[in-house]
Amino acid sequence: MIWTRKDLLGLEELTREEIEFILSTAESFKEVSTRDIKKVPALRGKTVVNLFYEPSTRTRVSFEVAAKRLSADVINIATETSSVKKGETLIDTGMNIQALKADIIVMRHNYSGAAVMLARHVDISVVNAGDGWHEHPTQALLDMFTLKEKLGRIEGLNVTIVGDIAHSRVARSNIWGLTKLGAKVTVCAPKILIPVGIDKMGVFVTDDIDAALTKADAVNVLRMQFERDDGNVFPQQLEYFKKFGITKDRLLKAKKNIIVMHPGPLNRGIEISSEVADGQNSVILEQVTNGIAVRMAVLFLVAQARDSKNANTN
Amino acid sequence: MKEKAKILDTETLNRSLIRIAHEILEKNKGIKDLCLVGIRNRGAYLAKRLSVCIEQIEKEKVSVGILDITLYRDDLTLIAQQPVVHKTEIDFDITGKTIVLVDDVLYTGRTIRAAMDALIDLGRPKSVQLAVLVDRGHRELPIRADYVGKNIPTGKNETVEVRLAEADGVDEVVIIEKD
Numbered sequence: 001m002i003w004t005r006k007d008l009l010g011l012e013e014l015t016r017e018e019i020e021f022i023l024s025t026a027e028s029f030k031e032v033s034t035r036d037i038k039k040v041p042a043l044r045g046k047t048v049v050n051l052f053y054e055p056s057t058r059t060r061v062s063f064e065v066a067a068k069r070l071s072a073d074v075i076n077i078a079t080e081t082s083s084v085k086k087g088e089t090l091i092d093t094g095m096n097i098q099a100l101k102a103d104i105i106v107m108r109h110n111y112s113g114a115a116v117m118l119a120r121h122v123d124i125s126v127v128n129a130g131d132g133w134h135e136h137p138t139q140a141l142l143d144m145f146t147l148k149e150k151l152g153r154i155e156g157l158n159v160t161i162v163g164d165i166a167h168s169r170v171a172r173s174n175i176w177g178l179t180k181l182g183a184k185v186t187v188c189a190p191k192i193l194i195p196v197g198i199d200k201m202g203v204f205v206t207d208d209i210d211a212a213l214t215k216a217d218a219v220n221v222l223r224m225q226f227e228r229d230d231g232n233v234f235p236q237q238l239e240y241f242k243k244f245g246i247t248k249d250r251l252l253k254a255k256k257n258i259i260v261m262h263p264g265p266l267n268r269g270i271e272i273s274s275e276v277a278d279g280q281n282s283v284i285l286e287q288v289t290n291g292i293a294v295r296m297a298v299l300f301l302v303a304q305a306r307d308s309k310n311a312n313t314n
Numbered sequence: 315m316k317e318k319a320k321i322l323d324t325e326t327l328n329r330s331l332i333r334i335a336h337e338i339l340e341k342n343k344g345i346k347d348l349c350l351v352g353i354r355n356r357g358a359y360l361a362k363r364l365s366v367c368i369e370q371i372e373k374e375k376v377s378v379g380i381l382d383i384t385l386y387r388d389d390l391t392l393i394a395q396q397p398v399v400h401k402t403e404i405d406f407d408i409t410g411k412t413i414v415l416v417d418d419v420l421y422t423g424r425t426i427r428a429a430m431d432a433l434i435d436l437g438r439p440k441s442v443q444l445a446v447l448v449d450r451g452h453r454e455l456p457i458r459a460d461y462v463g464k465n466i467p468t469g470k471n472e473t474v475e476v477r478l479a480e481a482d483g484v485d486e487v488v489i490i491e492k493d
Binding site: 002029037039041042070 | 382384385386390396398399400401402403431432435436437
């Protein structure tokens with residue numbers, strides 16, 4: 001397969017083959033982080049701009065580490081301290097970054113669709129690091145990478161996603177990716193946090209976590225994003241923990257080797273108990289390690305696609 | 315595109331490898347601290363075959379690794395069709411070792427330049443030697459092979475194709491003339 005996209009905006013638009021290609025490329029990159037000298041010259045002379053309109057530490061740092069291990073130069077722009085505060089539009093910001101001759105913009109934005117819009121207005125590569133409630137493709141890719149590494153396959157797996165499905169771009173990207181690769185996905189949440197029409201994405205929907213766990217090969221525990229609760233629709237934290245929290249007792253009734261994932265940051269004692277988060281079923285820290293390999297692969301592929309395009313037109 | 319000549323077949327290819335194996339042992343006086351590292355894809359198969367030859371002569375195993383040099387290429391921005399990245403698989407420490415890099419065809423020397431960069435990022439070998447099945451000339455960098463299966467003078471409008479049973483179902487080396 002030949003990767004031809006200059007941008008990674010979401011998993012909805014990707015084919016199964018493209019997703020599998022990213023995952024297999026990421027496998028090759030994982031070895032780089034195990035070396036004494038954790039660096040390859042693949043993106044030497046390229047500039048990656050991390051443009052973050054929402055607070056993020058782990059995703060930004062993961063992208064920064066990935067870019068640096070590929071020898072790219074990295075600029076971080078946090079919008080609280082930039083001209084965005086003075087009223088600059090997203091497109092103007094993008095055009096300015098392009099005029100600086102940067103090669104890739106990695107963007108986190110609070111509006112759904114922001115990455116798609118930016119990609120339409122600039123020629124340089126855009127990688128979506130999360131846009132509103134829409135998609136967070138690299139998180140879903142690293143979740144799938146971890147699943148594949150742990151269980152050897154994605155096809156036919158039962159994966160349960162539990163938590164605030166309505167506000168979660170991680171859930172949406174995971175659903176697109178997992179269903180395309182042939183997994184059976186169940187989403188589980190209080191009814192108020194299940195968006196209308198989610199079943200049309202080809203998933204089972206339930207608000208009974210114990211039922212959702214019985215057949216699951218893996219459970220992806222989403223963070224309860226209480227900061228997004230502007231209408232007091234969220235359940236109380238303790239109530240949520242009681243009804244949906246992933247605890248040792250609940251796992252006793254699940255498959256013995258069930259994989260427990262969480263995109264972080266953890267709310268211990270709300271969506272997951274400490275015993276489970278630190279227990280033997282948890283792969284939460286491996287997800288962090290795998291995130292670097294996946295993001296290295298994505299940065300490499302979009303940069304090469306753009307270079308190839310330029311080589312073709314010259 | 316047409317095949318101009320067949321240079322090696324299974325038998326002659328094997329003889330070349332056995333001779334190279336002997337030359338490696340002669341030059342290094344045995345296999346102490348000796349490791350073979352093949353450059354993907356066909357260099358990796360050749361390294362494996364060379365290790366079998368060496369093992370038959372010395373009755374002792376020699377370490378074999380596989381190097382993927384995609385991330386070290388100097389033409390990534392120039393080529394229209396990008397190569398697929400594969401894994402580097404070297405599960406031994408190369409520091410202090412004598413490394414014999416193995417590749418199928420030596421041409422401009424740029425692959426070997428990239429391979430040396432990739433290798434040196436993994437450690438500090440005592441020395442690095444180069445074994446190739448075919449040297450077809452046209453060097454663009456000051457690089458030469460220590461062990462050569464066959465020297466084949468070629469034109470720029472020709473390519474040398476090494477086909478190996480492991481990848482192509484047949485052992486042969488042919489010269490192909492481009493139209």
